[in-house]
Amino acid sequence: MASALRHSAKMRMAARVPAARALSTTARLRAAEKPYFPNEPAGPSLKTAIPGPKNKAAAAELDEVFDVRSLNMLTDYNQSVGNYIADLDGNKLLDVYAQIASIPVGYNNPHLKETTQSQEMTNALINRPALGNFPSADWANILKTGVLRAAPKGLNQVFTAMAGSDANETAYKAAFMYYRQLQRGGPDVEFTEEELVSTMNNQGPGSPQLSILSFKSAFHGRLFGSLSTTRSKAIHKLDIPAFDWPQATFPQLKYPLEEHVQENAQEEQRCLQEVERLIKEFHNPVAAVMVEPIQSEGGDNHASPAFFRGLREITKRTNVLFIVDEVQTGVGATGKFWAHDHWNLESPPDMVTFSKKAQTAGYYFGNPALRPNKPYRQFNTWMGDPARALIFRGIIEEVERLGLVENTRITGEYLYSGIERLAEKYPEHFQNLRGKGQGTFLAWDTPKRDEIVAKAKSVGINIGGSGAQAIRLRPMLVFQKHHADILLERLEQLIKAL
Amino acid sequence: MASALRHSAKMRMAARVPAARALSTTARLRAAEKPYFPNEPAGPSLKTAIPGPKNKAAAAELDEVFDVRSLNMLTDYNQSVGNYIADLDGNKLLDVYAQIASIPVGYNNPHLKETTQSQEMTNALINRPALGNFPSADWANILKTGVLRAAPKGLNQVFTAMAGSDANETAYKAAFMYYRQLQRGGPDVEFTEEELVSTMNNQGPGSPQLSILSFKSAFHGRLFGSLSTTRSKAIHKLDIPAFDWPQATFPQLKYPLEEHVQENAQEEQRCLQEVERLIKEFHNPVAAVMVEPIQSEGGDNHASPAFFRGLREITKRTNVLFIVDEVQTGVGATGKFWAHDHWNLESPPDMVTFSKKAQTAGYYFGNPALRPNKPYRQFNTWMGDPARALIFRGIIEEVERLGLVENTRITGEYLYSGIERLAEKYPEHFQNLRGKGQGTFLAWDTPKRDEIVAKAKSVGINIGGSGAQAIRLRPMLVFQKHHADILLERLEQLIKAL
Incomplete structure (x- = not known):
């Protein structure tokens, strides 16, 4: 992150970004050890089989007007927070798929919420x-x-x-x-x-x-x-x-x-x-x-x-x-x-x-x-769409304030090592592990890919595939070591139960 | 409008739309005589030549990073209201081009503003x-x-x-x-x-x-x-x-x-x-x-x-x-x-x-x-984008509440008659008038099209062309008879000065 934004330091000055955002690397790393979302659940929690009764009913209703054959999970975004995605039946999953790799700074990120409350945002939305x-x-x-x-x-x-x-x-x-x-x-x-x-x-x-x-x-x-x-x-x-x-x-x-x-x-x-x-x-x-x-x-x-x-x-x-x-x-x-x-x-x-x-x-x-x-x-x-451009600005500010690219680099190394250990233990399920040094952008091949993706929700994680036989991890930038620990533990649980 | 939405009456019931919105046709027409935006200017106001000094400076700044060769006018959306678009130099123009025919219910529409303040909107914006x-x-x-x-x-x-x-x-x-x-x-x-x-x-x-x-x-x-x-x-x-x-x-x-x-x-x-x-x-x-x-x-x-x-x-x-x-x-x-x-x-x-x-x-x-x-x-x-889908919902509510399709039909007839009169007076400048019975979706051909579009701002109107020689009118749905009067008057002023 620091490297990517370094060249824009002048621009940042010009834009009068508060000095507080320019944290030192050390300060950022210290910050990265603390949970970014104090209100996140301590771990996944399952209340029903997935999809549960409320989700099934809501999907049937949506099907009347919208193609739901690609539906993965109807989501309760009000109850989703940080790295956790919630459904209507009260289930909360650790989300390492993140809206097909698109949510960057966590569900209901407070800084993005602030961004939406500005006069600029209202303006962009109603005077397009x-x-x-x-x-x-x-x-x-x-x-x-x-x-x-x-x-x-x-x-x-x-x-x-x-x-x-x-x-x-x-x-x-x-x-x-x-x-x-x-x-x-x-x-x-x-x-x-x-x-x-x-x-x-x-x-x-x-x-x-x-x-x-x-x-x-x-x-x-x-x-x-x-x-x-x-x-x-x-x-x-x-x-x-x-x-x-x-x-x-x-x-x-x-x-x-x-x-x-x-x-x-x-x-x-x-x-x-x-x-x-x-x-x-x-x-x-x-x-x-x-x-x-x-x-x-x-x-x-x-x-x-x-x-x-x-x-x-x-x-x-x-x-x-x-x-x-x-x-x-x-x-x-x-x-x-x-x-x-x-x-x-x-x-x-x-x-x-x-x-x-x-x-x-x-x-x-x-x-x-x-x-x-x-x-x-x-x-x-x-x-x-200027409304979405304002959201990107809020994301950049949050990435910078929390040092999230560095967090992702560090968490990625930690997570990669953990998967390496799993691969030693279960070589048939973790083949061609890739993404070393590429943050949390990790993937591996497994012959039982579709089964693993389908069953992941039953151990509390939301995960995606890519290509014919790969599992792809696409956590958000607010994914931290304690989330990696949970992911590794649940992956092992899942493999053992195959 | 009534006809277009009639078949969805059941749906409207199901969605529990406040009864106040289901105004009778008569009530709507009466409403349409009153200005929808009490805070709109009484008419265009010009403070400088257009573009004025502030707009020129801002355009030069934007040119550093964004292609401004298609720039029509840098806009001060905070000062724009209803049918009036404002620039940085304090000029306010009657806008019958409306962001290339895209703004429906007026700049800074209060109901759309309410729409942006909802929890649903925040959700859609930050949890895409x-x-x-x-x-x-x-x-x-x-x-x-x-x-x-x-x-x-x-x-x-x-x-x-x-x-x-x-x-x-x-x-x-x-x-x-x-x-x-x-x-x-x-x-x-x-x-x-x-x-x-x-x-x-x-x-x-x-x-x-x-x-x-x-x-x-x-x-x-x-x-x-x-x-x-x-x-x-x-x-x-x-x-x-x-x-x-x-x-x-x-x-x-x-x-x-x-x-x-x-x-x-x-x-x-x-x-x-x-x-x-x-x-x-x-x-x-x-x-x-x-x-x-x-x-x-x-x-x-x-x-x-x-x-x-x-x-x-x-x-x-x-x-x-x-x-x-x-x-x-x-x-x-x-x-x-x-x-x-x-x-x-x-x-x-x-x-x-x-x-x-x-x-x-x-x-x-x-x-x-x-x-x-x-x-x-x-x-x-x-x-x-669900955020934009929420805005469309707000637009539909506003169209329904104020009877804006009927307003457009009635104002369109009035405006068409006015242009017909101009065409009788200045036949070379108003050829092939079209759009009778098509609301305010009116157009005509003129050999001096580019000159007219370019000079329109100097008489307080923002207007667009289409094809090789047509002037196209694309006012918003909140365009009323008193706006039509101003437009007709300014068009005549413009033609006289050619």
Whole structure:
């Protein structure tokens, strides 16, 4: 956290953040030992089988008007607190799934509650602006003290969006416009008559058959452009028309990493060569490479910093843009504010997209040429939601005040060691443990994955899977050592009972 | 309004809406004569040239981090009230553009303010749920007393989204899945191995080359699928890959309508024949026809109820879905709650999309088969925003309490007559006046459109254009006769000064 926000110290000063927030590292660590939520339960508590009678009745009612086949648990958010999620039957579970990796600072966080009580928030909610045309007078300030205060190093601009899918798609649009601008010879070259006419017919050269290169098992969203780069599961893609865009192999590393150093390095080298070959040879020219720092929905697939430095190097050399999708990895979960902070890149990604834990969405960029050459090329009515931007600001303040990225790094190490011990004891249930040094962003494979996820609630934990056989941990940033102890104990209980 | 909400009377009872809200029509009309906002200015007031010095300085500051080339006016929302929008220099303008047709019940509406003060709102803001997995226990109630209370007749289901673009795209996805399900022979037919494999490569048959038919000059959004159906302006589409989807001609009616009855009927017939021919012959099979009740961004192009009944009839007969994009026309602006209520359809549209004045988004549907046959096919992390759904509920309550759809119908007739008088006096500046009987959703063509829009602020009004030469009026639902008088007076002042 400190590292991720260090470069914004000047901005923080300018925004007159109370000095109390600038705690020393030592003070923060001391703070991290104390529970952040004094009113959290001491542990999970189960009153009924799950779902209990009240939850069943409420789900049947909801089913009348809303698709509940993906329902996991109807939630009583009034009774949820910190890391604990409650249902209508009075059950309280330790939540290490956190609304599909999206709740950052705990249920009913008091500081966020304060944020909602402000005049700014009321204003944003009831006078919703068309941000591109009529931004509020304090929009620059909301961005500078919020969204941009957490901007990745080297990226000082933002295009705001609504969720991960449209954040990614608007980044793709920026990439395509930039690519064609380079081809045309600069921002001042006018569109040709042929371009103007053909684009109205969805044909080239105005609507060119360019592409975004993504990776096998990637997940980048579910709208038409983003879905064309999503390659994780057929069920997301079936029956939906898609663009003819290329996919490269994402490294399939062997674990434990230290026993497969050379093999893994070769695998990554092979994948990088495939990326370069596709950029040079794919029939629909590649405008950008899109990648997740850790493939999340696709199964928690990791690659080394060297692999990502290689991607950055190839994209530089071949003149295509490098976009990093930090929708799931961003905002602290890997023990750094942005997962790509782990890579020590020589030059930053061209764009970084965010959503989920930010509770709002968009893409960051630094190169001014990524602002399209004319207005209204990248535009829509709302262009995000200032109410959600205020929540992100509250989250950043809370992350900073409590040192939550450091907490996550430290708790993550502790939790990783605990799972390592479980893996020694129950090797068949904890295979390919991954995420060492990546905060609490941990995962492992198990042949009984679906059974474990289904039964977890019966031992008081709410947990999620990814890919075909992985358990993924996605606790909040307020997950502490005493929560890790409970999680480890309940996981063992669950494994023993299989 | 009354008509649009009549069918939900039972629902309203169930939700225990205070009886005070069920005002008689007479009482509502009497109420509509009194100003809704007693604290509104008596008229526009100008303190400086626009933009004034404070606005210029603030725009320069915002430009550092945010694209301001589409900036219309930095707004002081604290000073904006009802139909009046304020800037930083103390200027107050009568706003008949309303955040690109999206603010429904006035700036700083007191009832919406109350809505933001509730525990429900705090909850929705700080405990943002993944609605498909972990909806709050009161989500069914929020939907039934809000979003669904205003559902078009015959459509009792909703898929919630974030904005117009993704509302339209998720509707397209539902259409494609439904089309393939019919082809396969029903919801229980399993996907083939070939489909499962090919879709991972973005190829058919798993990712089929199906299409959505839209109309020339249509606007349906700017993400990759929605942009492929947008045909209004090249600037929105240039450099962005698009699907090879068909476009039909939207009727180009001649005005005044009563002088071109037969010609216009022939034009509509010609367009309907083209639609049918494209459905039958286009090389990428058509899964759905998408249409706006009034093409808005594309220039305020109207067609008759008979044309839309024809579309419904053709789509029924050819077995493709009929989707109505009510993003800009919905929620009262045309003098009915939904613009398609004007058409007297025998059977409702298959899907109706909404956003803008609803302040949240999604699509309504009625046929249960439009829920995809398996979970997670239509899904994303947030699936909308309950905070914005609560605002929509507050809007519906306010529309109902004050009879705002009726107000808009009555004020619209009054305003239309006034513009007709101006058109007689200044025929070159008020050509092809359209929107008779369509509430305040009025427009006309003028050769000096850009100049008029640019100079409008100097006479105290904020106004927008559409298409190449139209002025479009998009006042809020709280726009009353005394506002219409001011608008007419200022428009004349503006024309005289040209």
